[in-house]
Amino acid sequence: MPYTLLVWDAWYAYQSGDLKRMQQCLQESLKVTPISRTECVVNWLESFGKLSEEKGQPFDTYxxxxxxxxxxxxQGRFTISHA
Structure with missing residues (x-):
């Protein structure tokens, strides 16, 4: 699944209150992008904010x-396997 779609799916799961699914999608997104983990985290937050704004949904970063x-x-408490 492409990175952007996984991040969108993670945002949707977050908005639906399914934080476990959100976590799974974000974990998967790390596997399909060459950008660094730090850049991914920044991108996740920016994407969540942008998607929330576009959809008129609240986004509480805290x-x-x-x-x-x-x-x-x-904390990296998951396994990333690069195939």
């Missing part, structure tokens, strides 16, 4: 970045 799922992403 709630997102303090969720257990986000913290696990930031």
């Amino acid at each position: 709630t997102l970045t303090n969720s257990q799922e986000w913290k696990q992403l930031m």
Whole structure:
């Protein structure tokens, strides 16, 4: 699945309250892009903000970045396999 679509799917899962699915999509997005992990995190936040604005949905970065799922992403508590 292309990176942009995975990020969109992650945002949709976030808006739906499915943070586990959001985490899975963001993890997958790391596998399909050559950009660095740091650049990905910045892009995720920018994309979530932009998509929320476009759809007229609230985007609370504090709630997102303090969720257990986000913290696990930031701590790298998952496996990335590069095929």
